[in-house]
Every structure is written in structure tokens, then in C-alpha cells.
Amino acid sequence: MAVVxxxxxxxxxxxxxxxxxxxxxxxxxxxxxxxxxxxxxxxVYIYDVDGKKILDGMSGLWCVNIGYGxxxxxxxxxxxxxxxxxxNSFFQCAHPPSIELSRMLVEVTQPQFNRVFYTGSGSEAIxxxxxxxxxxxxxxxxxxxxxxxxxxxxxxxxxxxxxxxxGMKAMHGQGGAPLQGIEHIAQPYWxxxxxxxxxxxxxxxxxxxxxxxxxxxxxxxxAAFVAExxxxxxxxxxxxxxxxxxxxxxxxxxxxxxxxxxxxxxxxRLGAWFGADYYGVKPDLMTFAKGVSSGYLPxxxxxxxxxxxxxxxxxxxxxxxxxxxxxxPASCAVAIETLNxxxxxxxxxxxxxxxxxxxxxxxxxxxxxxxxxETRMVGLMGALELVKSKSPITKFSSDQGxxxxxxxxxxxxxxxxxxVGDTIVVAPPLVLTHAEADELIDKARxxxxxxxxxxxx
Ligand SMILES: *Cc1c(COP(=O)(O)O)cnc(C)c1O
Numbered sequence: 001m002a003v004v005x006x007x008x009x010x011x012x013x014x015x016x017x018x019x020x021x022x023x024x025x026x027x028x029x030x031x032x033x034x035x036x037x038x039x040x041x042x043x044v045y046i047y048d049v050d051g052k053k054i055l056d057g058m059s060g061l062w063c064v065n066i067g068y069g070x071x072x073x074x075x076x077x078x079x080x081x082x083x084x085x086x087x088n089s090f091f092q093c094a095h096p097p098s099i100e101l102s103r104m105l106v107e108v109t110q111p112q113f114n115r116v117f118y119t120g121s122g123s124e125a126i127x128x129x130x131x132x133x134x135x136x137x138x139x140x141x142x143x144x145x146x147x148x149x150x151x152x153x154x155x156x157x158x159x160x161x162x163x164x165x166x167g168m169k170a171m172h173g174q175g176g177a178p179l180q181g182i183e184h185i186a187q188p189y190w191x192x193x194x195x196x197x198x199x200x201x202x203x204x205x206x207x208x209x210x211x212x213x214x215x216x217x218x219x220x221x222x223a224a225f226v227a228e229x230x231x232x233x234x235x236x237x238x239x240x241x242x243x244x245x246x247x248x249x250x251x252x253x254x255x256x257x258x259x260x261x262x263x264x265x266x267x268x269r270l271g272a273w274f275g276a277d278y279y280g281v282k283p284d285l286m287t288f289a290k291g292v293s294s295g296y297l298p299x300x301x302x303x304x305x306x307x308x309x310x311x312x313x314x315x316x317x318x319x320x321x322x323x324x325x326x327x328x329p330a331s332c333a334v335a336i337e338t339l340n341x342x343x344x345x346x347x348x349x350x351x352x353x354x355x356x357x358x359x360x361x362x363x364x365x366x367x368x369x370x371x372x373x374e375t376r377m378v379g380l381m382g383a384l385e386l387v388k389s390k391s392p393i394t395k396f397s398s399d400q401g402x403x404x405x406x407x408x409x410x411x412x413x414x415x416x417x418x419x420v421g422d423t424i425v426v427a428p429p430l431v432l433t434h435a436e437a438d439e440l441i442d443k444a445r446x447x448x449x450x451x452x453x454x455x456x457x
Contacts, residue, residue: 004246004274008049009037009340010126013037016037023158024040029120041056041069043067043069043070043436053149053414054414054415056428062290062291063293064295066341066345072341074453080097085111090326097327097336097444098118100332101339105303108273109273110277112282118299118300120323121157121300122288126159126162126165127157127159128311131319132285132319133259136308136311145220146181146221147217148181148182148224149217150182150185150226151224153187154184154185154231159215160177162398163210165179165182179311179349185212187237188237189234189324194394199427203241204242204246207246210250211250214254223257224256224284225256226259227247227261228275230378232425235420235426236376236420244248245279245280245282248282257285258281258282259283260274260286267338267348268289268291268347269430270346270351271379272348275377281331284307285303287300287301288300288302292337292338298331342430352379363377363382365444369445370452371448373385373450383426398421401422402422402451402455408445409447409454415443
């Protein structure tokens with residue numbers, strides 16, 4: 001017998017409205033519009049309770065990287081649930097799946113990474129990282145180094161620490177964030193600037209804000225700089241090529257830790273194992289989640305480089321930190337199988353050499369549309385900017401909600417992409433076929449036309 005009853009769409013919607021508080025949702029609005037109930041999924045497609053088929057151009061929430069319906073992951077989870085559904089890794093315990101996954105993660109990350117700390121999510125990974133960074137400097141006898149520098153519009157999760165470290169103003173306005181000791185510098189968002197500088201010069205200028213901020217705060221007070229290699233939830237902000245090398249230089253010069261939040265960029269999204277690899281930087285810590293288990297079960301963690309790991313172990317004693325579900329056996333089993341599939345099907349290389357370039361070329365053809373001011377994409381992570389006019393570039397006023405109009409048209413026409421203001425973002429599963437990429441682009445083009453018509457009205 002099915003665990004979940006069969007109900008009609010409207011029954012689900014009414015129960016949902018009455019009892020279910022959703023993340024990042026205006027519930028008054030939801031009560032009126034009713035939620036879209038997704039019932040099943042296969043490959044790159046999701047299906048709502050009415051059976052409507054929708055191409056998932058967002059891989060769920062940037063996580064279902066190897067696609068839906070992968071029997072290998074289902075059987076990895078069920079086998080593990082039968083064998084050992086749960087045991088903790090506190091108090092000098094461990095279990096084979098969490099140990100095996102650690103070995104595999106060390107293998108796919110840069111050589112400085114020899115250890116991993118598990119969490120249940122990206123937000124928890126961020127909290128772990130913050131505590132670890134501050135503990136590291138404490139152990140080195142520099143307890144004054146508490147300040148962590150992040151970026152405006154960054155997304156680092158929704159716990160108090162994650163919301164604080166993130167640079168989203170709306171989140172800072174609620175629930176007691178931001179925590180003390182967190183500073184934000186500008187994001188390398190060329191299209192969002194006045195576009196007077198060439199992108200490479202702009203990239204250098206924005207990177208050098210880190211240097212300025214470190215001097216303002218005082219070098220002896222700064223612990224680390226944290227950033228997503230490419231900002232995801234902030235609108236797929238792809239930095240100019242000059243940006244990351246300059247950031248690395250500044251971190252090295254001041255001796256502060258460099259941390260990449262790889263929750264979205266990690267595990268092949270950019271056509272490299274990690275965003276740090278793609279940009280050629282050498283982080284001291286990396287936070288991850290989402291793609292590590294392809295979203296089938298929750299898992300996150302922090303890759304700990306030797307610079308930090310050696311100090312924590314040699315001088316640290318007990319680190320009073322951990323989660324009940326740190327290294328959950330079933331999640332680890334699913335992650336092991338996800339990594340096996342990424343390797344076996346050469347999906348990282350596929351994004352770099354095949355489907356990535358294929359989709360990018362088509363995506364850039366959308367720039368010819370009268371409503372598109374810019375297209376950008378690295379690997380399978382991209383964005384386009386909706387504009388009122390193209391020369392000179394004029395943006396819509398934000399109260400027109402053009403991005404949301406476009407997003408709703410998209411989903412009604414069978415394609416999920418997300419709106420971040422008037423930026424439409426895309427991050428399809430890494431298993432996307434050429435035919436599915438064609439479908440994605442055809443639907444996107446058609447919906448841009450429909451959006452243009454709707455906005456003109
Ligand atoms: C999603 C995300 C997080 C938070 O992960 P959760 O699993 O939702 O807690 C952190 N950082 C980045 C870059 C993310 O995209």
C-alpha cells in the first residue's frame with residue numbers, strides 16, 4: 001500500500017495552504033495562487049499531479065545533477081537502510097559508508113584536502129566552516145581574527161550564520177541576522193554595474209575591494225574570505241576572468257583563509273570537479289552539499305585543507321561541534337553512488353567538452369532576442385538578463401515584476417527556470433541530452449516572445 005494517499009490536486013492544494021509553511025514563500029500569495037504539486041520525476045522531467053510534464057531546467061534546486069529516476073541511487077539507499085539505517089559518528093564511532101565517501105572526496109578534490117567534516121545540509125556546512133575558521137585562529141594564538149568577509153548578494157544558506165554570511169538584504173532584515181564579525185564587499189556583477197569599465201578591469205577593481213576591506217577592518221582581525229565561485233541564488237553572477245586570481249593574490253598576501261562555497265558549483269556543474277578547479281584557485285576550506293548526493297538524500301560537509309586540518313588536530317583537542325546526521329549512512333551511500341556515476345559516465349568531462357559547449361552556444365543565441373540584454377553561462381549554469389531596451393540598456397522597474405511574469409510563463413509552457421529579479425537563471429541536470437537542450441532553448445525563446453507580448457499589454 002502506498003504510504004501517501006491519492007488525493008485530487010485541489011485537495012492537496014487546500015491541505016497545503018492550510019498546514020504547510022514553505023521556505024522562501026509569501027503565504028498570503030500562495031493561498032491565492034495555490035502551489036504546483038509535483039508528483040513524480042524521471043530523467044530531466046518533473047510531472048505535476050495532473051500529469052503535466054515539465055523540463056526541469058533547475059535540477060530541482062541546483063542539486064539533482066545526475067537526473068531523476070536513477071535506480072542505482074535508489075538501490076544504494078535501500079541497501080544501506082537495510083544494513084544500517086543510522087548510527088552516529090560521535091564518540092569515536094564511524095561506519096563504512098561515511099569512511100568510504102571520505103576517501104572518495106579526498107580523491108576528487110585538490111591535494112591539500114585530506115579530510116572532510118559532514119553535515120546534513122549546505123547551511124550546516126557554512127555554520128561548521130565559520131566555527132572551524134574562528135577556532136583555527138584561536139588555536140594559532142590569534143583570537144582577534146574573527147571577521148569573515150563575504151559578498152553582497154551571496155547565498156550561504158538560511159541558518160542564523162548562513163543568513164548572516166550571505167549578502168541578501170532581505171534576509172538580514174529578519175530573524176536577528178547578521179551576526180557580528182561579518183563584512184560584505186561588492187559582487188563581481190559586470191552587467192549590474194554601469195558597464196563603463198571593460199569586464200577584466202571591472203573584475204580587478206571589484207576583487208581589490210577585498211584588499212581595501214581587509215585594511216579597513218585591520219589585517220589582524222580578519223579570519224577569512226568566503227565566496228561562491230559563481231554566485232548561484234544571487235543570479236548566476238559569473239566573475240570576469242581577472243577576478244579569482246586577484247582574490248587569491250590578496251588572500252595570500254594577507255595570510256587569510258580562502259574559502260569557496262561549492263554547494264552549487266561543486267561536483268561538475270562548471271565542467272570541473274569544483275569551482276575552485278575551474279578558476280584555478282587553491283582554497284583552504286570548501287563547503288559542499290546539493291550535488292554531492294544529487295539531492296536524493298540530504299548531505300553536506302566541509303572539505304578541510306591541511307593548513308586548517310593539521311592545526312585543528314595537532315592543537316585543537318575536542319571540537320565541540322557536530323550534528324546527529326553528520327555522515328548519515330544512507331546519505332553517504334547515495335553520495336558514493338553519485339560519485340561513481342559522475343566518474344563512470346564521465347559527466348564532468350561531458351559538461352566541459354560536450355553538453356556544456358552545446359547548450360552555451362544555443363543559450364547565447366537568445367541574446368538576439370529584443371528583450372535580452374545579456375546571456376552568460378559556464379558549464380551548465382547560466383543566466384539571461386531581461387531588459388526593456390537594448391541600446392542603450394534600460395532595465396524594467398522592479399515593481400513590474402517582469403522576471404516573475406517570465407518565470408510563470410516558462411513553467412506554464414513546460415520549462416522550469418528561476419527568476420532572480422529580472423535575471424532568469426538556468427542549471428539543468430548534467431545528463432541533459434542534446435535533444436533536451438534543443439527543447440529547453442526552443443521553449444525559452446517562445447516564452448521570451450510571450451513575455452514580451454505580456455509586458456507590452
Ligand atoms: C543552497 C546553498 C546553500 C545552503 O544549502 P542548504 O542545503 O539549503 O542548507 C549554501 N551555499 C550555497 C552556495 C547554496 O547554493
